Amino acid sequence: xxxxxxxxxLVKHYAAGRPASxxxxxxxxDGVSLSIPSGETLALVGESGSGKxxxxxxxxxxxxPTSGSIWFEGIDAAALGENQQCLLRPQIQLVFQDPASxxxxxxxxxxxxxxxxxxxxxxxKPDRAVxxxxxxxxxxxxxxxxxxxxxxxxxxxxxxxxxxxxLALEPKLLILDEALSALDCxxxxxxxxxxxxxQSSLGLTYLFITHDFAMAAHMADQIAVMYQxxxxxxxxxxxxxxxxxxxxxxxxxxxxxxFIETPGVLVHF
Amino acid sequence: xxxLEVKNLHxxxxxxxxxxxxxxxxxxxxxxxxEILGVLGESGSGKxxxxxxxxxxLPSNGKIQKGLVLFEGKNLLExxxxxxxxxxxxxxxxxxxxxxxxxxxxxxxxxxxSDVLAAHExxxxxxLNEKTSQLLASVFPVDAERIxxxxxxxxxxxxxxxxxxxxxxxxxxxxxxxxxxxxxxxxxxxxxILQLFGTLRQKLGLAVIFITHNPALLASLADRILVLxxxxxxxxxxxxxxxxxxxxxxxxxxxxxLPTDFAEGQSARKTRLHVIAGEPPDLSLHERGCQFEPxxxxxMEVCQCDEPAVNAVGELHEVSxxxxxx
Amino acid sequence: xxxxxxxxxxxxxxxxxxSLLTFLFSALTPGNYFDEMRLNPQISPETVAALRxxxxxxxxxxxRYAHWLNAVAHGQLGFSFAxxxxxxxxxxARARNTLLLTITATLLAWLVALPLGVWSAASFGRAPDxxxxxxxxxxxxxxxxxxxxxxxxxxxxxxxxxxxxLVSDGFDELSVSHKLRDIALxxxxxxxxxxxxxxxxxxxxxxxxxxxxxxxPFLRAAAGHGIPQRKLLYRYALRAAANPLISLFGFSxxxxxxxxxxxxxxxxxxxLGPLLLExxxxxxxxxxxxxxLLSMLFLVGGNLFADILLYLADPRIRTAASAx
Numbered sequence: 001x002x003x004x005x006x007x008x009x010l011v012k013h014y015a016a017g018r019p020a021s022x023x024x025x026x027x028x029x030d031g032v033s034l035s036i037p038s039g040e041t042l043a044l045v046g047e048s049g050s051g052k053x054x055x056x057x058x059x060x061x062x063x064x065p066t067s068g069s070i071w072f073e074g075i076d077a078a079a080l081g082e083n084q085q086c087l088l089r090p091q092i093q094l095v096f097q098d099p100a101s102x103x104x105x106x107x108x109x110x111x112x113x114x115x116x117x118x119x120x121x122x123x124x125k126p127d128r129a130v131x132x133x134x135x136x137x138x139x140x141x142x143x144x145x146x147x148x149x150x151x152x153x154x155x156x157x158x159x160x161x162x163x164x165x166x167l168a169l170e171p172k173l174l175i176l177d178e179a180l181s182a183l184d185c186x187x188x189x190x191x192x193x194x195x196x197x198x199q200s201s202l203g204l205t206y207l208f209i210t211h212d213f214a215m216a217a218h219m220a221d222q223i224a225v226m227y228q229x230x231x232x233x234x235x236x237x238x239x240x241x242x243x244x245x246x247x248x249x250x251x252x253x254x255x256x257x258x259f260i261e262t263p264g265v266l267v268h269f
Numbered sequence: 270x271x272x273l274e275v276k277n278l279h280x281x282x283x284x285x286x287x288x289x290x291x292x293x294x295x296x297x298x299x300x301x302x303x304e305i306l307g308v309l310g311e312s313g314s315g316k317x318x319x320x321x322x323x324x325x326x327l328p329s330n331g332k333i334q335k336g337l338v339l340f341e342g343k344n345l346l347e348x349x350x351x352x353x354x355x356x357x358x359x360x361x362x363x364x365x366x367x368x369x370x371x372x373x374x375x376x377x378x379x380x381x382x383s384d385v386l387a388a389h390e391x392x393x394x395x396x397l398n399e400k401t402s403q404l405l406a407s408v409f410p411v412d413a414e415r416i417x418x419x420x421x422x423x424x425x426x427x428x429x430x431x432x433x434x435x436x437x438x439x440x441x442x443x444x445x446x447x448x449x450x451x452x453x454x455x456x457x458x459x460x461x462i463l464q465l466f467g468t469l470r471q472k473l474g475l476a477v478i479f480i481t482h483n484p485a486l487l488a489s490l491a492d493r494i495l496v497l498x499x500x501x502x503x504x505x506x507x508x509x510x511x512x513x514x515x516x517x518x519x520x521x522x523x524x525x526x527l528p529t530d531f532a533e534g535q536s537a538r539k540t541r542l543h544v545i546a547g548e549p550p551d552l553s554l555h556e557r558g559c560q561f562e563p564x565x566x567x568x569m570e571v572c573q574c575d576e577p578a579v580n581a582v583g584e585l586h587e588v589s590x591x592x593x594x595x
Numbered sequence: 596x597x598x599x600x601x602x603x604x605x606x607x608x609x610x611x612x613x614s615l616l617t618f619l620f621s622a623l624t625p626g627n628y629f630d631e632m633r634l635n636p637q638i639s640p641e642t643v644a645a646l647r648x649x650x651x652x653x654x655x656x657x658x659r660y661a662h663w664l665n666a667v668a669h670g671q672l673g674f675s676f677a678x679x680x681x682x683x684x685x686x687x688a689r690a691r692n693t694l695l696l697t698i699t700a701t702l703l704a705w706l707v708a709l710p711l712g713v714w715s716a717a718s719f720g721r722a723p724d725x726x727x728x729x730x731x732x733x734x735x736x737x738x739x740x741x742x743x744x745x746x747x748x749x750x751x752x753x754x755x756x757x758x759x760x761l762v763s764d765g766f767d768e769l770s771v772s773h774k775l776r777d778i779a780l781x782x783x784x785x786x787x788x789x790x791x792x793x794x795x796x797x798x799x800x801x802x803x804x805x806x807x808x809x810x811x812p813f814l815r816a817a818a819g820h821g822i823p824q825r826k827l828l829y830r831y832a833l834r835a836a837a838n839p840l841i842s843l844f845g846f847s848x849x850x851x852x853x854x855x856x857x858x859x860x861x862x863x864x865x866x867l868g869p870l871l872l873e874x875x876x877x878x879x880x881x882x883x884x885x886x887x888l889l890s891m892l893f894l895v896g897g898n899l900f901a902d903i904l905l906y907l908a909d910p911r912i913r914t915a916a917s918a919x
Contacts, residue, residue: 375911
């Protein structure tokens with residue numbers, strides 16, 4: 001069975017400063033390869049500057065890679081023309097870290113969720129409203145909040161809204177770029193439960209980008225560790241967590257704040 | 270003799286419509302010299318209000334209704350503006366959230382640190398510059414000179430946070446109030462900053478109020494933990510006790526929400542986490558009774574009618590819950 | 596550096612465009628100086644025709660423009676029919692007088708507007724701010740013409756100030772200090788008039804920019820460090836609010852030659868304004884073009900000046916510019 005997403009040797013350079021010499025370019029991705037089977041979750045863990053967000057943008061076809069290939073359901077997305085890419089994009093959706101800046105604060109919840117339908121020109125007006133409400137139900141936003149403006153919602157509700165919007169076009173792959181990082185602990189628990197429920201009911205595949213090893217351990221089937229534009233270690237979660245090999249993995253694990261609920265015992269850094 | 274005593278602090282905000290929304294409703298706690306108090310609270314708990322209220326730095330629509338904030342024997346809520354200015358930065362250092370917007374965008378870092386020193390100490394220019402360099406060197410072991418000439422937008426999040434810490438400790442305060450100092454930082458940077466706090470406590474004998482929503486951060490740093498919910502103190506006690514055997518239903522529920530530690534193996538992987546049902550209360554509705562009651566799994570009838578009093582449940586460990594009422 | 600070269604080239608391009616447009620508009624308007632002369636029975640038609648030929652008014656437009664452009668490159672701005680003089684020295688003498696007025700007025704207006712605006716913003720919503728806002732609103736509504744005329748009436752009624760002109764009769768016999776005093780007295784009313792006309796807008800802009808910044812997190816953080824109020828307002832708030840104000844200052848510099856026309860005419864101040872007015876009415880083509888060009892030079896220069904100031908004042912712009 002082919003994986004839903006397979007990335008091979010992805011390279012991304014940005015021109016930095018004056019493009020006078022080749023040395024001046026910034027290498028965000030330096031030959032990244034990974035694959036995610038359908039219905040599973042891959043956690044991409046790394047510090048800021050490791051290239052995680054660039055990888056997300058490339059996979060979502062929002063940034064063209066400098067070289068390499070991105071196979072989505074067997075099609076090389078990077079090689080497609082603009083028009084065909086547009087057809088592919090609805091299948092890969094992004095949810096960002098900061099819902100306050102990825103949602104228009106003046107729009108109502110219903111408008112935000114209906115926007116993808118408008119952009120893609122699907123469905124009639126009454127149909128859009130019905131589907132939008134269904135989406136809100138799916139992410140457990142009470143219907144009475146549908147007419148509220150986005151800036152009147154709590155952080156957790158905003159993130160649910162962002163997820164609902166991402167689900168509007170029935171994607172197969174959801175890229176969650178630090179989607180839980182800005183939330184309170186209890187809200188993180190709610191949203192992660194929501195994500196797990198959605199995965200089992202809709203058969204979604206997740207690329208879960210985070211710098212929180214604890215959440216990665218909880219959510220993912222596989223973990224890939226990124227460092228300076230490369231994947232330095234990857235494999236099934238159990239293996240990575242029990243015997244990390246690479247220096248970067250070990251230092252990230254060591255930096256994750258933890259405590260264990262054994263009465264009277266606290267694990268320090 | 271406690272360094273800081275907060276008694277019955279009530280703070281409210283008025284919305285444009287005229288509604289008054291209480292943000293803090295009777296907060297009490299003490300802090301001893303050199304002690305680290307972790308304030309654990311989620312959004313809407315009033316934790317940032319607490320940080321701002323201590324030094325009367327609330328935004329224009331905020332008002333301290335009543336209460337006492339005794340610092341080194343003086344009531345901060347009643348000191349003159351001149352004395353307050355001297356205490357701010359001089360005796361109490363404050364680190365607000367959002368390092369990216371807490372620094373002036375067009376002034377050099379060195380200048381911004383010097384300004385803090387100049388505000389409290391009468392130094393000649395050369396002495397001022399020297400002291401600034403020393404200060405920056407203490408938080409930036411390498412590169413302090415270059416950082417001094419830089420502008421905030423040229424620094425990373427972790428570097429900016431260090432600058433804020435340098436500004437806060439510049440004049441040798443006895444208390445540091447830090448509001449989510451590691452919120453937007455990488456794990457490695459976060460760890461470094463936490464270690465910096467520990468070092469500062471050791472070397473300078475600083476007391477710290479460390480405000481965060483992440484309980485795990487406090488595990489290694491705090492001596493005592495105060496749990497804030499809906500503007501009220503739910504529980505306060507020794508850190509080890511509060512984290513390992515929380516007494517207040519909210520604290521217990523909050524700690525249960527965390528994913529199990531990954532060293533314990535992955536039997537819990539991809540299972541549902543515990544959640545706290547419902548949402549934080551809308552304080553502008555002025556509901557009667559315990560604010561946590563709608564979401565509490567152990568609620569009783571009395572919880573709907575009255576606010577619980579404070580009960581002692583152990584040594585220096587207090588909880589506001591009817592479970593422990595006499 | 597490329598930043599400036601681009602901006603400078605842009606400015607030159609703009610000037611070219613303006614000169615062409617001005618030339619075209621004035622050349623294409625109906626009537627010219629010689630039509631007036633034709634109505635004068637004392638001048639024979641042959642003389643008129645000869646003058647027309649001398650001034651090349653019967654050559655095609657592009658040729659005239661080319662000649663004129665060549666002259667400009669050599670520092671000559673053409674010839675004035677009415678004054679029978681080269682345009683450049685004529686313009687320059689008048690422009691000096693205008694600049695004397697406007698530079699004084701602009702500096703004064705800004706020096707007063709900054710503290711007033713800052714004070715207004717600092718006491719936002721309270722009594723001082725409300726009083727100031729109402730005053731500036733009233734002044735904004737009063738037309739410049741009314742202000743100037745009002746001051747003139749004041750001069751006439753009280754006799755404290757001269758009622759027009761640059762200098763009194765018998766100026767040349769005065770000693771140096773008396774000469775200066777004379778000019779200063781003559782300048783007072785026009786300057787006051789200009790200041791009153793521009794001050795309200797400046798104060799409102801300063802107030803708005805500073806008020807915006809007063810809510811910023813870094814200001815609360817600075818207050819939390821105990822930085823005294825004065826420093827907070829000027830070193831921190833005003834500096835952070837500087838960007839839109841610097842652009843506005845560039846605009847002030849840009850209108851140094853053009854902003855005082857009305858006041859000069861009313862107060863009989865021998866500046867560029869009255870000259871331009873006369874020349875337009877008399878169809879004195881080259882004076883008009885020269886005057887407009889000079890004004891445009893200042894306007895474009897003012898904008899360039901603002902760009903340079905912004906670059907120097909805001910490190911974020913320096914970083915963005917070097918990344919281009």
